Amino acid sequence: xxxxxxxxxxxxxxxxxxxxxxxxxxxxxxxxxxxxxxxxxxxxxxxxxxxxxxxxxxxxxxxxxxxxxxxxxxxxxxxxxxxxxxxxxxxxxxxxxxxxxxxxxxxxxxxxxxxxxxxxxxxxxxxxxxxxxxxxxxxxxxxxxxxxxxx
Amino acid sequence: xxxxxxxxxxxxxxxxxxxxxxxxxxxxxxxxxxxxxxxxxxxxxxxxxxxxxxxxxxxxxxxxxxxxxxxxxxxxxxxxxxxxxxxxxxxxxxxxxxxxxxxxxxxxxxxxxxxxxxxxxxxxxxxxxxxxxxxxxxxxxxxxxxxxxxxxxxxxxxxxxxxxxxxxxxxxxxxxxxxxxxxxxxxxxxxxxxxxxxxxxxxxxxxxxxxxxxxxxxxxxxxxxxxxxxxxxxxxxxxxxxxxxxxxxxxxxxxxxxxxxxxxxxxxxxxxxxxxxxxxxxxxxxxxxxxxxxxxxxxxxxxxxxxxxxxxxxxxxxxxxxxxxxxxxxxxxxxxxxxxxxxxxxxxxxxxxxxxxxxxxxxxxxxxxxxxxxxxxxxxxxxxxxxxxxxxxxxxxxxxxxxxxxxxxxxxxxxxxxxxxxxx
Numbered sequence: 001x002x003x004x005x006x007x008x009x010x011x012x013x014x015x016x017x018x019x020x021x022x023x024x025x026x027x028x029x030x031x032x033x034x035x036x037x038x039x040x041x042x043x044x045x046x047x048x049x050x051x052x053x054x055x056x057x058x059x060x061x062x063x064x065x066x067x068x069x070x071x072x073x074x075x076x077x078x079x080x081x082x083x084x085x086x087x088x089x090x091x092x093x094x095x096x097x098x099x100x101x102x103x104x105x106x107x108x109x110x111x112x113x114x115x116x117x118x119x120x121x122x123x124x125x126x127x128x129x130x131x132x133x134x135x136x137x138x139x140x141x142x143x144x145x146x147x148x149x150x151x
Numbered sequence: 152x153x154x155x156x157x158x159x160x161x162x163x164x165x166x167x168x169x170x171x172x173x174x175x176x177x178x179x180x181x182x183x184x185x186x187x188x189x190x191x192x193x194x195x196x197x198x199x200x201x202x203x204x205x206x207x208x209x210x211x212x213x214x215x216x217x218x219x220x221x222x223x224x225x226x227x228x229x230x231x232x233x234x235x236x237x238x239x240x241x242x243x244x245x246x247x248x249x250x251x252x253x254x255x256x257x258x259x260x261x262x263x264x265x266x267x268x269x270x271x272x273x274x275x276x277x278x279x280x281x282x283x284x285x286x287x288x289x290x291x292x293x294x295x296x297x298x299x300x301x302x303x304x305x306x307x308x309x310x311x312x313x314x315x316x317x318x319x320x321x322x323x324x325x326x327x328x329x330x331x332x333x334x335x336x337x338x339x340x341x342x343x344x345x346x347x348x349x350x351x352x353x354x355x356x357x358x359x360x361x362x363x364x365x366x367x368x369x370x371x372x373x374x375x376x377x378x379x380x381x382x383x384x385x386x387x388x389x390x391x392x393x394x395x396x397x398x399x400x401x402x403x404x405x406x407x408x409x410x411x412x413x414x415x416x417x418x419x420x421x422x423x424x425x426x427x428x429x430x431x432x433x434x435x436x437x438x439x440x441x442x443x444x445x446x447x448x449x450x451x452x453x454x455x456x457x458x459x460x461x462x463x464x465x466x467x468x469x470x471x472x473x474x475x476x477x478x479x480x481x482x483x484x485x486x487x488x489x490x491x492x493x494x495x496x497x498x499x500x501x502x503x504x505x506x507x508x509x510x511x512x513x514x515x516x517x518x519x520x521x522x523x524x525x526x527x528x529x530x531x532x533x534x535x536x537x538x539x540x541x542x543x544x545x546x547x548x549x550x551x552x553x554x555x556x557x558x559x560x561x562x563x564x565x566x567x568x569x570x571x572x573x574x575x
Contacts, residue, residue, distance in 0.1 A: 138286050
């Protein structure tokens with residue numbers, strides 16, 4: 001029934017139903033613990049993308065993120081987390097990794113800038129900005145332009 | 152097999168599937184209840200304000216009307232609404248029949264843009280005003296822009312992290328449900344009952360638009376381009392055993408299985424793939440066939456997504472004409488065996504519970520239990536009949552019943568007991 005279930009590099013065994021040995025992707029195909037092999041590049045595992053499609057998507061996310069969309073970069077890093085997590089893997093794509101690292105750096109940079117501005121605005125308040133604060137804060141802007149009345 | 156732990160029982164796989172549908176429904180309801188409690192605190196007496204929208208076209212309720220007038224008005228409003236929705240659904244069936252799927256997809260993207268951008272922005276502004284949160288307009292604009300664009304991509308583009316897509320669908324449900332709770336009270340209840348009866352008719356009657364849509368989709372083996380929440384399929388360990396990674400397809404009627412050939416050179420002859428809702432061997436065989444890359448023609452009744460469709464009219468802009476085709480209703484089984492629940496169901500469940508929250512939290516608990524019980528019944532029927540079923544009737548009718556009973560009977564009982572220090 002179960003042939004060779006212990007052989008680390010054997011590929012397939014016809015499992016007759018209840019074989020419950022679920023190896024992690026790491027153990028499945030590495031004889032040592034050092035080089036980890038990524039089975040699936042996305043966080044969704046077998047439900048996600050294949051390696052070729054991932055490259056296309058990672059590139060698209062990276063380029064679209066330049067339209068002032070750091071959240072897209074963050075989502076991209078989240079989605080391809082296994083690739084980021086295991087940098088020296090057997091199957092890692094250096095190009096895919098490059099896009100992901102770019103996305104991560106872009107996200108961190110943008111977030112730092114944006115949050116420092118937002119925190120300055122929130123904490124500084126009227127003392128720092130004077131009467132301009134009242135004109136920039138969102139609830140006043142909404143009042144002024146009647147943005148909350150559409151619903 | 153000897154060294155393996157005990158195999159997963161059917162109860163665990165079964166329970167897992169149900170949990171994966173009940174959790175997002177509960178989260179959606181919880182968020183709507185929170186929004187309603189936070190935002191409608193001060194304006195519970197706003198029945199006098201006329202709230203002009205598509206749903207109150209026929210009759211604008213005001214608190215000074217008699218009960219009979221309100222009842223008639225609510226009935227009229229609901230009939231108008233259901234009529235509009237029927238027309239829109241038939242239109243959608245026609246478009247799908249004429250293979251204008253591109254147009255439908257763009258329309259879907261456009262309506263999610265409207266919901267996330269405009270309604271999300273407005274509700275965010277309400278929240279900011281209510282809490283006096285000191286955010287400036289630039290940060291707000293950037294945040295809203297990011298949120299909206301990524302949301303449209305998650306819903307519109309076929310491949311993004313499952314978690315992100317599911318989260319955005321729940322958010323869309325919450326926003327639309329909150330909008331519906333702004334309608335006058337009698338109209339809301341009338342609308343709920345009317346929509347559940349419509350759902351029943353549209354899915355089960357032979358001439359119903361949703362049934363036509365499902366049959367068309369099944370014949371063509373295509374996905375209906377619409378907003379549907381699909382639970383992550385449960386992958387049992389048996390299917391994945393021993394390092395064989397199989398390409399499961401999520402959210403696609405026909406998958407591309409070619410990569411599978413490259414990675415693996417063998418096939419698992421039989422393995423239950425965790426979708427307990429089918430007969431075990433039957434499903435395994437069909438899904439294994441699918442994984443082998445053969446056309447899904449033979450397994451079409453399992454492979455084709457079974458969903459239903461309804462459009463919800465929203466009048467979220469100034470006097471915009473119908474922006475419909477946004478949501479769906481109905482529960483069905485997806486191509487990978489996962490349960491699919493239309494977004495319209497999320498919305499109407501949350502409207503029910505949100506409306507209950509506007510009265511008191513006791514009604515919220517009662518209605519929540521009723522909705523979940525109804526959902527459970529519907530899932531059991533889904534397991535029995537294995538075809539697309541309307542998910543609204545049981546839950547909404549039970550919910551309305553429980554709301555009335557709680558409000559009329561339970562509340563008096565509980566209050567009297569508490570006042571006399573008898574219980575609670």
